Amino acid sequence: MKTDVLIIGAGPAGIFTALELLRRGYKGKITLVEKGRRVEKRHCPKTETGRCMNCQPYCHITTGFSGAGAFSDGKLSLSYEVGGDLPTLVGEEVAQRTIDYADSIYLEFGADSHVEGVSDPDKVKEIRRRAIQAGLKLVDCPIRHMGTEKAQGIYLSIQNYLLERGVEILFGHECLDLLLKEDVCRGAVISDRSREFEILAERTVVATGRRGADWLEALCAEHGIAHQPGTVDIGVRVEVRNEIMETVNEVLYESKLIGYPPPFKNKVRTFCQNPGGFVSQENYDNGLAVVNGHSFKEKKSPNTNLAILCSHNFSVPFNQPISYAQKVGELTNMLGNGQILVQRFGDILDGKRTWQKELVQSNVRPTLPDAVAGDITAAMPYRSMTNIINFIKAVDQVVPGFASYETLLYSPELKFYSNRVKMDAAFNTNIRGLHCLGDSSGWTRGLMMASVMGVLMARQIVKE
Secondary structure: OEEEEEEEOOOHHHHHHHHHHHHOOOOOOEEEEEOOOOHHHOOOOHHHHOOOOOOOOOOOOOOOOOOOHHHOOOEEEOOOOOOEOHHHHHOHHHHHHHHHHHHHHHHHOOOOOOOEOOOOHHHHHHHHHHHHHOOEEEEOOOEEEOOHHHHHHHHHHHHHHHHHOOOEEEEOOEEEEEEEEOOEEEEEEEEOOOOEEEEEEEEEEEOOOHHHHHHHHHHHHHHOOOEEOOEEEEEEEEEEEHHHHHHHHHHOOOOEEEEOOOOOOOOEEEEEEEOOOEEEEEEOOOOOEEEEEEOOOOOOOOEEEEEEEEEEEOOOOOOOHHHHHHHHHHHHHHHOOOOOEEEEHHHHHHOOOOOHHHHHOOOOOOOOOOOEEOOHHHOOOHHHHHHHHHHHHHHHHHOOOOOOOOOEEEEEEEEEOOOEEOOOOOOOOOOEOEEEOOHHHOOEOOHHHHHHHHHHHHHHHHHO
């Protein structure tokens, strides 16, 4: 097969590359390879079974058109300060202008026009004042919340738009390798699980998302694609009653707090806050079960969940952050017999495990019903656990009651952003014809910034 632009991965970065190429009048052939299903055929059976079925050959929450983000919470961060380090590559002004442009596209396809976090600046100032007193930084980023179920409809519309205008989307196809010759990328080796074949392309865009980070890292090592070890986040998902988060939920919807708690002073932050949301489980290809969270537009729970993540960097002599985080996750899964572990914060401070009967007696009832009560400290590295405990205590000064005895901590919450691919502002790697976008590139984190990277990539292709 031959094509002009080959896109590996149908997450936001890949989708918006194809979408912007069409909007810019690109006449070449566009082929998008996605190993998962069409968005309307993505379905998690847990809603019927009540427990994770460990779907094979892949998890439908993390794989398929629109990627993992749309099936978690569907939030679009509208500030260049949130979403990774892309602004350091392309410039803050360019990043913000492109965010505004990408946001307008989401609105065209049906996103809610309401923006969270901009309605009451005086209350935002008060929250920031408390954060400063606690030694934390508040990033008050405007949020457009699509909602898990609404996001699926929006991406379905985008999917159909691409198909109707001639974009070739190969669902159920997996990229096995890149075709490289004399430092030039000629395309990729693709499998539909029954046969392998080559797709030759003038440009190959790898946009495999967070799930494909370790796959891309292996490719970089094998083919000499210039990269450097990046950051990996290890943490927990915290769940509290909505009453505790009421003010922050109403004023900001999502409170992005950053701190450097003693004694280690590592960066610790909140991420992916879901008012009235639900804790969820995702499974990776190697059987690793990780925790996440999502929130619907209509369906609500009595709880709010959010992630607390500790950033880890490794370079000498060990330089494989993804492998490190995976081992932490595997050990946690072992303790939970393959399930997500949950523990009360007070039990952690008391040095005891949590028992199932204690969860039943608490005000905070888990929204992940098949999570296993246990002891996450038996698997979490001491440095990470100390950071999490001290950060939760600091957040309690901003949100009184956050560090209550009954606050629930789920583990493992892992974000694989490692393997930052070295590129210039036009997203050129040291391999001619090869570009890397989105979360797997190490430059973005989240739906919006990955979408922005796709838009900029398409503009560069048209320009050249």
